[in-house]
Amino acid sequence: MVRITDLKKMKTQGDKFTALTAYDYSFAKVIEKAGIEIILIGDSLGNVCQGHKTTIPVSIDDMVYHTACVSRGAKEVVLIADMPFMSYETTQNALRNSGMLMQNGAKMVKLEGGQWLSETVYQMSERGIPVCGHLGLTPQSVHQLGGYAIQGANSKAADKIVNDAKTLEQAGAQLLVVECIPSSLSALITKKLKIPVIGIGAGPATDAQILVLYDVLGISDQIPSFSKNFLLSNNSILSAIKSYASAVRNSTFPTSEHFVQ
Numbered sequence: 001m002v003r004i005t006d007l008k009k010m011k012t013q014g015d016k017f018t019a020l021t022a023y024d025y026s027f028a029k030v031i032e033k034a035g036i037e038i039i040l041i042g043d044s045l046g047n048v049c050q051g052h053k054t055t056i057p058v059s060i061d062d063m064v065y066h067t068a069c070v071s072r073g074a075k076e077v078v079l080i081a082d083m084p085f086m087s088y089e090t091t092q093n094a095l096r097n098s099g100m101l102m103q104n105g106a107k108m109v110k111l112e113g114g115q116w117l118s119e120t121v122y123q124m125s126e127r128g129i130p131v132c133g134h135l136g137l138t139p140q141s142v143h144q145l146g147g148y149a150i151q152g153a154n155s156k157a158a159d160k161i162v163n164d165a166k167t168l169e170q171a172g173a174q175l176l177v178v179e180c181i182p183s184s185l186s187a188l189i190t191k192k193l194k195i196p197v198i199g200i201g202a203g204p205a206t207d208a209q210i211l212v213l214y215d216v217l218g219i220s221d222q223i224p225s226f227s228k229n230f231l232l233s234n235n236s237i238l239s240a241i242k243s244y245a246s247a248v249r250n251s252t253f254p255t256s257e258h259f260v261q
């Protein structure tokens with residue numbers, strides 16, 4: 001059984017760990033068997049399961065349904081459920097909606113945003129709801145950001161992400177995802193924070209990596225440049241996922257083609 005405290009210990013010891021998204025019972029079973037430490041029931045299900053262009057249409061009912069399905073398949077990993085767009089716009093809604101995800105099998109919930117979430121993260125943490133932050137490219141804000149582009153590329157934007165990361169940690173967040181930021185910036189955040197930092201398109205220096213399952217299996221409409229189809233060099237889904245996990249552990253993924261410095 002992997003616990004959040006084990007992930008913190010792994011950070012302290014310099015042992016890298018791996019996360020992958022899942023949306024259903026059968027894939028959750030395979031991912032757990034492959035030895036992945038974290039399964040994220042990502043709101044990327046809006047793209048890869050529902051066929052939407054963004055994660056914005058995903059509802060809390062969708063997330064509750066998929067969280068319940070995944071939790072029946074994976075009992076031993078840290079199960080993180082995404083809080084979808086507008087399900088945490090007030091602290092009260094965040095408490096109610098995260099409570100539903102926890103009651104349906106999540107062991108932690110993830111939300112996108114920085115400073116403005118500090119009171120919400122504090123209130124959730126105080127009530128026993130473990131929180132994972134998400135900074136950098138936050139897909140629920142795609143229209144605000146003007147597209148799926150790298151974030152934190154200038155010093156003002158980078159400083160804001162660092163400050164947001166520290167604020168979330170102080171508020172009680174126990175993990176942080178950083179998406180599509182320069183590798184040098186994710187290295188700095190990983191060093192500054194005590195909590196484990198999980199990267200996606202953020203270079204090799206983070207404590208862990210996360211990818212979208214359907215990218216790893218090569219069945220997404222478009223595989224992002226920071227991701228990799230591990231099924232190409234493996235003859236089963238289980239061995240593809242195992243090979244992703246070992247590539248992260250022995251630092252052979254990501255390589256320079258998967259991130260910007």
Ligand code: KIV
Nearest residue numbers: 021042043044200210
């Ligand atoms: O929804 C998702 O899959 C995510 C990961 C890409 C981090 O948030």
